[in-house]
Amino acid sequence: MSSGxxxxxxxxxxxxxxxxxxxxxxxxxxxxxxxxxxxxPAWPLTRPTKRELVLWEGLWHTPQAIMWEGNGQELxxxxxVRAVRIAESPKAKVGDRNLIPRLQEALGLSQPGLARNRxxxxxxxxxxxDDAPVDGNERPIPISDARDxxxxxxxxx
Numbered sequence: 001m002s003s004g005x006x007x008x009x010x011x012x013x014x015x016x017x018x019x020x021x022x023x024x025x026x027x028x029x030x031x032x033x034x035x036x037x038x039x040x041p042a043w044p045l046t047r048p049t050k051r052e053l054v055l056w057e058g059l060w061h062t063p064q065a066i067m068w069e070g071n072g073q074e075l076x077x078x079x080x081v082r083a084v085r086i087a088e089s090p091k092a093k094v095g096d097r098n099l100i101p102r103l104q105e106a107l108g109l110s111q112p113g114l115a116r117n118r119x120x121x122x123x124x125x126x127x128x129x130d131d132a133p134v135d136g137n138e139r140p141i142p143i144s145d146a147r148d149x150x151x152x153x154x155x156x157x
Contacts, residue, residue, distance in 0.1 A: 028118045031063035041069070044078040055081045063121045064108045080107055
């Protein structure tokens with residue numbers, strides 16, 4: 001075990017309501033709950049199984065897939081799908097199964113993963129037209145930070 005220095009996953013997960021949330025690069029991105037629209041990308045790995053293709057297709061309709069597509073993460077998602085298929089096997093090793101939560105977090109498929117990536121999944125109908133979330137065809141819209149909200153309140157009063 002190494003000593004000293006910060007760890008990538010140390011401390012509490014990010015809080016979108018924190019006052020320090022407005023520092024550079026700390027904006028939260030809202031993703032439409034209806035998920036990504038459009039064609040499923042081509043499978044990036046060698047010969048997929050039927051189970052892998054089912055998982056692959058399903059994942060590319062999730063809200064997180066909007067960001068994966070923008071970041072070119074087809075390979076990472078493919079590796080996750082293959083790891084899930086292997087972990088589902090009755091003969092899977094503990095290491096095969098332990099890999100899944102880490103990959104889920106990296107891809108934003110778990111609650112801690114959503115928080116670490118600073119992604120929020122929001123209801124499509126609960127958003128004003130001028131403040132729309134990412135829908136796969138436009139750039140992500142960052143959420144205003146707490147300081148901006150407080151400034152707006154103090155300026156109005």
